[in-house]
Amino acid sequence: MDTTKSRLHALKYIIIIALLAVISHAYVLWRFLSPTDTKNQVFMTGANDGIEQMLPMQLYLYEKFKEGRWFYDTDFGLGGDFYTDLAYYYSTNIVYYINILFVRIGDLLIGFDTSTIDFWAYNAFFISIFKAFLIIYFTYRFLGIIGTRPLYGIIGGFIFAASPTYFRFTVFWSFFSDVFIWLPLTLWALELIIQKRKPGLFIFATAATLINNFYFGYYQLIVAILYLFVRLLFKRHGDLPRVETVKLAVPSAVIGAGISAFAFFHAVRGFLNNDGREYEVDVPIFEKLNWQDNIFYENYLVIILFIAIQALFTKRLYVRYFYKMFAILTVVFMLFTLSPYVDLLFNGFQQPQKRWHYMLVFFHAILIAQYFTYFKEISIRQYLISLIPVYIILTCSIYFKDDIVIWVYLVPVIHLVGFLVIYMKGSRPLLEGINAVLIVIFTIIVSASHTNTQIYHSGITDRNHLFYINSNHYASDLQKYNIELLKDMKAPEQKIDYKVRDQDNTPMYMGFSGTSIYSSIIDGNIIDFYYNDLKVNLRYETISRYSTFQSRSNLFSLFNVDYMMRDDNTYGIPAKFSPIIDDGTYTIYENESQLPFLRYATDVYDPDTLNHPLAREHAMLDGIVTNALEPTAAAEPMEDVLNEVSVEAENAIYSDDVLEVPEDGGGLSFSFDSLVDTYEDSDVYIEMYVRMIEPNKRFTINVDGYPNERLFATSKYRTYADDLLYRVPLKEEIPITFSSGKYAVEIKSVYIEDYELLERESAEPEPEYTLFEQDNAYQITLAEPRAGIASVPIIYRDGMKVSGDASGDLEAFRANYLMTGFTLGPDDRVITISYTPPYYLLTLMVSILSLLLGFFYLDLFGTRSRISRRK
Template sequence: MEKLIRLLKKSRYLMIIAVLAVFSHAYVLWRLIAPDDKKQKIFMTGANDGLEQMLPMQLYLYEKFKEGTLFFDTDFGLGGDFYTDLAYYYSTNVIYHINIVFVSIGEFLFGYDTGTIEFWAFNGFFISILKTFAIIFFTYKFLKVIGVKPVYAILGGFIFAASPTYFRFTVYWSFFSDVFIWLPLTLFALEMLMRKGRPGLFVFTVALTLINNFYFAYFQLIISVVYFVIRLLAKREDDLPRAQALKLSVPSAIIGFGISTVAFFHAVRGFLNNDSREYLVEVPFIAELGPQDNIFYENYLIVILFLAVQALFTPVLYKKYFYKLFAILTIVFMLFTLSPYIDTFFNGFQQPQKRWHYMLVFFHAVLIAQYLANLKHVPLKTYVLSMIPVYIILGLSVWIAEEMVIWLWLVPIVQFAGLIIVSTNKERRPVIMTLAVLVVIFTMTVSASHTEAEIYHPGITDRNHLFYINSNHYRSELQQYNIDHIKDMKSAGQKIDYRVREQDNTPMYMGFSGTSMYSSIIAGEIIDFYYNDLKVNFPHESISRYASFQSRSNLYSLMKADYMMRENEEGRIPSKFEPVLTDGTYTIYENGLPLDFIRFSNNIYDPDDLDNPMQREHAMLNGIVTDAYEADSRMPSPENVLDDIGITSFNADYDGRILEVHDDGGGLRLNFDEVIDAPAGDEEVYIELHIELIDPVKRFTVDVDGYENDRLFATSKYRTYADDLLYRAELDETIPIQFSSGKYAVDLQAVYIEDYSTLEAASNSENMPHEVIEHPNSYEIKIEEGHSGLATVPIMYRDGVTATGNAGGDLGAFRANYLMTGFEVNPEDTSIRISYTPPYYWLTLAISLISLIGAFVYIDLFGVRKFIGGLSKRS
């Protein structure tokens, strides 16, 4: 019994932390189970990136890992390396991999249906509570090691973990909030190294941080170096000598980096391969401030608690080393919020992003914890004076915002509890516990108020709930039934062109090989293919998305997108697709001019010899476009009929260069009377033109014969800067090009008429018997004997793709047709296997394993027992 009592006493703080971790989610859990139908089953997932990226990617990766596919699949958008490209999200994410261990156990023991978005939406609550426990625990450990008593250390951890910033990060981009774990853990590990000479925890913290997310590892590197340098320059008496601290920290960081190599290297490689356009907008040094930029009130991202203001105006406590340190860090980082330059710096000198604010949340939480722990040492006069700036700031905030938030009424109550401690100069247990409870309630109220106003607003709650994700706005039973039916109709290797509304990751959560993707990291070759080489113009401009092929039959056939599904009211079906099934709501179309999955040709075209998208399409249909072999063919350019058409303006003025569109919209009409005598059958028009909006700065729409193309405003962070555009339209006597009102630079560059005779010839000449078999991590193509020469398959080529024949061994895979994989087949090959391993994967894995072994040897030099003791010691 005594042992049990001792065990309970030792674990009481862990139990408190566990209760607080659940309690911090009271508001979001209430929104999940609230009796009001309008608030029922609201998931802790944003309706935009949450439902469109986070949940589909979690589901997709789990299914891939479960089936044994580790790196590459043709159903990852157009196909590609999801291990590398999704490292920014979850593929190497430590928290995610811990999560899916629990998920797989639950699936095995309890039969969870893990193949639905609904499951992963509910799972978000579970993993967030576990993360919050870890955040409070590691903040508690850090605060204890710098001398804060346990009760206040837990309070500091709770203020950090239950902050509005945590919930904003978690709801919109769940992997963002992982960094809330790594920051206190990193500083705790640094303190263990600098005080006690124990580098073990620091080694593994560096490794885990780098493995978990390379992007936030950059943030962690900055703040870790800053903190370490400050601690070295302003050394405390009981710290290690500077030279010894450096001798421990540098090899520890190197070993930690070595352990992370198998994940970090490939994540960075994916980021560098991403086509990140240069942000051309001038960044001001000081931002133009508005009501929502007030970090003390209802800022959209962060709320600095009034206790931090009082702490900053309590100079008597500045004589304490860590109090002064975190007061200065809090002040400096509060000033940083005023400058977009800082946002740019923390975002790798790209467009400004406010993702570093979690540091300020942590600094002010640590400051508050120390302030509360030292209240009894604060003179009454100082305490009262420190209340004045609080009421000035909050009063001005109410006046500017013209509204009062609910948590304002708790400010004087919390202050009164603090006043009792200050007045009595003692820490009586009932008063301490009352203050602690009030601080917890106040923190939760601030967070709930912020979440209600800034996160769970109607634009989000209208969609992130159970009904929405099971509706035809996201995934209905009818939509899934039709997709499953197409999957039964199609052959392996064929793609389905379909997405629900604008959900570009529909294929991920509906389980089919599609043609769309929404991700911050997209292989640069794909972006070049769409924006530069073929100028495929998406309905909505974005650097983070691609979808479909602009109804261009040539591209559908080349990429084996032979099936599509559309709602009946939707138009813009490629001319060579025919309806095969309909249910009254959705129609399934099949390509009437398909091409073989594996295509042989002796015609080799040099990409440098091809000048326009139509010429490139025809070259791919006639042969192989590549610079891996010497070109032996020339592809004539299609006729440019621009000089044969008439151009007039309507509700606009056009001088051949500048187009000024009047109110209600206007634009240009292209007259084809001189080109055709009557409307043609399947002939289509491809129009190349340059478009830039000069004035005003706004989003605008270009409508070409009913095809609406939404373009981003000039200063948008997600603008493609692809202003040389191509539009497809059915050939008619007149084709209108309509613009929103404004002043544009418009240059008509070329007009081509496509009759698809090249596609028809290619399709009719191909009917080689072959079979495509999809294996985990590879694709097998079985062909008849006697075929040899250069071949292409519509499998995305990446460095690391290999092609092997059953007779000739390595077939020398190379990039062909901009995105595809090409290889040279031997006459004896009847089976060809395409596989992929990220470049240098086995080397990086070896470095990681060697570094891991080296870490234990290195730690043992300083005492493994001390390391373990320092990690698990309870107070």
Template sequence: MKAPFSAIHLIVLISVLSVLSHSYLVWRFLSPTDDKLKVFMTGANDGLEQMLPMQLYLYEKFREGTLFYDTDFGLGGDFYTDLAYYYSTNIIHHINMILVRVAEFFIGLDVASIDFWAYNAFFISILKTFLIIYFTYRFLKSIGSAPIPALVGGFIFAASPTYFRFTIFWSFFSDVFIWLPLTLWAIEILIRKGRRGLFIFAVAATMINNFYFAYYQFIIALVYLGVRLFFKKSGDASRIDTLKRAIPSGLLGAGISCVAFFHAVRGFFNNDDREYEVTVPLVSELGWQDNIFYENYLIIILFLALQALFTMKLYRHYFFRLFAVLTIVFMLFTLSPYVDTFFNGFQQPQKRWHYMLVFFQAALIALYLSKFRTIPLKQYLTSLIPVYIIIALSAWIKGDIVIWVWIIPLIQFLGYLLYFRWGNRPLVQSAHISAIITYVMMVAASHTESQIYHDGITDRNHLFYINSNHYASDLQEYNIDWIQQRKQPEQKIDYKVKEQDNTPLYMDFNGTSLYSSIIDGEIIDFYYNDLKVNIRYESISRYSTFQSRSNLFSLFNVDYMMRGKHHYGIPLKFSPIKEDGTYTVYENTLPLPFVRQASRIYDPDELEGPLEREHAMLKGIVTDARPPNASEPSPENIMGEIEIAPQNASYTNGILEIPSDDGGFMFDFSNIEAAEESDVYIEMSIELMEPIKRFTIDVDGYPNERLFATSKYRTYADDLLYRVKLKDKIPISFPEGRYAVDIEGVYIEDYDLLEQQSRKEPPSYTVTEKANSYIIELDDPEPGLITVPMIFREGMTATGDASGKLDTFRANYLMTGFETEGDSVVTISYTPPYYWTTLLVSIVSLILSVFWVPAKDFRKKGK
């Protein structure tokens, strides 16, 4: 089955296979005439809510030359560090951005909409598939596979259900399919030929591209290298010589990655650190969908791998034995959530390591096909038995026969024909390989149809949806543009489309919401602990708006808001300024200036509750960077002055029993005298004891969606604060269940203090935003402490035209504070901490690598 290829033939073959692997997805997109049926290669959940908005956002930053920080990244922040988990340091995405920029520049390609990036998903996936097949081919050739089986092995890996699941839902996940074969190929070259250059490159590229999967890669590379050193093969270099080359090369590769990897890891550790508090079982509770041989939601072990595992004669071959053992071990790993936890950094169990098993079976099948004609006929026929037993049992348990089952007998029959000395006949060989490739495509298509392109996905990931009011309609964008023309650059707009927390990223405005797995932990602390801003949807990965609390809107310069017809919770101090029958635009009637001088300094440790902290921020500055000189009285807790009675429920010793939905509490404020335009702040500790389920706490029409107790994304923030407009009776209702409830406080906020601060004569200033800095020009500068509602990050600097570098510090929990001596112009900029140091390490490591890698490494071609 050996058929050496020229470079051109190899490129053509891999290109054809790359396109073929996407044939089902391309057909699902191109064949329908209705836009509602043109399915994009992007998941409707994280794909549309995270992947595409982030790709577009980072491209816009790339094009304008903004490197690290922008106020339009959620509330503001370091997107270079926080999005390193996704795309900000991602090599594939940067290559893609360069190609897109070239196309935009030379042919005028319109890349400013989500539509383009949805189309682009097909292109970049095919490009990635090319690289996956190529590197897998080179690795398999290096361990003795024949060329055609090596190509088939590459295709099996690249066209696997796991690849498409990763790519469609979280496109950066599938980049690891490129780096795994490249890394193992580099290790083989290092062991057998002593060449170091490719290993350095593989380590550096893996660590730069994604720090999270670099951890996975480190584990499997260490295991593979350890096995290869412990069980040496003839022709390998000595263990000592290999380690002498591997360790320095690995360190140099890590050094080259430092400017990306270090900051990505720092972002991870800056993230919220809530622990997963659910007991992980040793063995999974298995159902029909956990069957890795049939209709598993993530991975399908091909029947060829089963035949290979039951072909005893081939175990005499070193690499066949190696990959057979790895395949068996990792198949057993699928049974234990402990393994999922281990690969996920000992956090909540995640099945993201399965790509390794896919690769092992692909390598096993390639080696099997390479030795195919050496298998005794009896062993070949015997190996078919477990295949049919497993498939028959799987179909019986599932109650359905998947379409790809019917091609298995054909492939086996063609394989049988090879035993009648037809192996040298090109027609039989071509038919056998073509049938295998068709089978792989059918498995991928069937899996995509049933496990990925199902209802709930296909009704949203299409062109009609992303141009509708569910995502980004013309009317929504028109209204946003109308506000943009009215507001000052530093003012924010509070708006998101339903659950699309990344609306500001793809509609290009300065908003208040973000959906990302990595969020600065200070922001999470602000929302959940310091100010207890109760977000409608509980999640450790999202934040949005300010719970309709006027003080916070004003403090953070959120002076415009847009809401649809069925809105709730408009802040008291916002008034409508535009209505079109579908959307209403509101303006803050009590805004605060972007630049605020402060003489009162409050110690954050001395402020006890959210409302007390709001008042302190309005009156002065809350910081531990300066000695305090003021204190804030606690607001009056009126809980003893109102009547709180259970409704359709019983409440005893802190336990609330709800026999049927809509039971809860009724808060009676009819005896309370307060300003007509006032809010009520209700602090409660709430935990659902049983049953385990999602539930909604309805607070006078405000639905607070809470996750079930075992959810991977639960915040564990059960001390909640609800803001409600004051009226005589305020109901709080729960679904059926048993709850531990502690009502901690009830407070009235009339916003008199906000009005006083808003009516003060503001300082005269202008704010100019540039690519990597913000320039504040003050007409009548005075020395003193200043706060600006720009999210503070370590690395923030302020420079005055008269004073030079100013002392910057965290103020008001999230904001940036600095002290001036009467500077007229202050320039605020940001560079991640240790950035220049890490850049120097990367450059030095790159230079040392050039000297460490012998010249012959560049002359010889790796095989």
């Protein structure tokens, strides 16, 4: 009977938690469901990273996994290991895997159209509600084990799950808010060890956290160590002895980490292989505070509910162990918000990032839950005294903000009900119920007010809706029709150069093999290729994106980018591309100087001897560039024609490599009068060093109509690549203009490219072959075997394997900076190119063995330990 009653209670709480998970999304659901106009039906995803990164990546990975591709594809940007590089996002994300399991079931049973961004935008609501349920449940269980009443344990979880911080994380970077699940789970698991000698949940929590996201695993490590340190330092009566706690916690953490190896190891590899540019900006000790830094009132990231202030000033309750502990943690983390050095610590000492604030939100939610649990112990005098700092802070906040937010009007109502709960003891159950409902309503209003002003502002709501994602700003019917036309037109190995405006992940959500990507983690070799080796000057300076090849024909041909689509306003069509289709809005171009996918080379060039990007392009065209083979050729010296070019300042002052531009549009003018007749139908490559001296702002370098947008000096996303190379069609006058400001400008070289070498190589007879894409490999079948050094524009990664049907392993190597090279034997006719992340099988074995060890460990400290205690 007791068991049945206990189960009914558990079911009741589960139902309440599920309802609260939905209620926590009341505002975002209302903003989506209530309008009839698609322009006002706002999706629960940001218009920037949300629809530019999160949704395309979810769609892309689902399609890859559905196809049976697990690691690598040539359509991942230029090509790459999406399992490793997207581990920061979703490729090892447990929440995402649970999501796509149900999506796949719906796909098979109902026929979901998962190939559109629309579907994944709708899906965001469901997965967020599911996450909110887990957050509330795990917080409730943690609060339960530290002695909080069930009702307030659920409310504490609700405050955490419905917080503005949760919605900011979820709307802009949905995988960020997964950490709201793992924090209460981890601390609940630690308490099970400390209080009950049960390590099983901690093993699971450690493994799940590290598998789900290595980046936030670092955050979790810090908070778990801090929590365990405090619990061991200030041990309670009845807790396990300190040494025994450590003996259980440390092995459990190691086993959990071992279980995560198949995901965690490769995620860390991806992070370490990312471009590692240092943040060259001094970080101040303290923030320069303004009204937006007020964590109690309309802060852009976190709002500390005023109830936590009351709790902090209720001295009577500090006799409670966990109350005192979380009060101190709340105060400490409040103080942490004042220093960017804390942001730096939590971001691995790279750049200051405010991503740790969810911990403060959690601590204050736990404190509030305990405050109401022990509410009956507070005297009326103590209660009234605790209100004084609340109204002082609110009054000052309203004064400095010069605005009253809507939730302020509910504060005295809650205080009145709280007063009646203490004063009218006989009616306490009813009043406590009213108070609990008020806290839920208040939390929703605070979250809705913040979401409305700080998240769903006009810059977001103008774009995160159905009308936008089906427009020509993102994916119109005409754009999709043209892409399908191109996909039917091209060979499997050929790429299409196209992105919709600034949507660098267009290929991901339109399903074609392109040249662009937007991701925080990009293989450092690709970044080196763009910024250092070939100096491909992207229109927007950033370390998180790459796209196209700056209209450089040699690179387009080398990487088999043989088709492109442009609208009428696009600058810079490569020299060797000609229009083949024009629908009045978009023009499709075809490469006139195509190169074969499989290219043989006689000459081997040492990359260390090539001193200019154009020389590197020529070496790749003429032979192969690699340090894996002995060099057999030396590059011919190129002619720098800078001395034949006249450079004059226009509406600017240029002296001693310093350019002063008083107004936007001033700059330099390059005169090529003496060269135009000599080099007909050619491009000019202008290389120069540019750094803004003052002021500290974004600026534009406009090169003959090509606007190169550069970041301000202190930006976290600066490339620090100030040696710039611009490709421009050769003509008599080429203007380079700047935004107003003072610059260090050094013109380093000027080279002319007539494309004679490209045309010669394009005219060479191609080896006859067919390319077949297998699930996790590429197979090239030659019409006739041919020995020699060869390369393919499949982006090389450590773990790439090439084999021939006659020679076996062909020892793949990095060629032409990014490509895959190999040496074919005389009898090799079928070439198979496959990829597995380095050490993947080893890490998988470690995970499996750790899982088995975990079962043995739990048996050792479960059944056997209970028997030994009975004895």
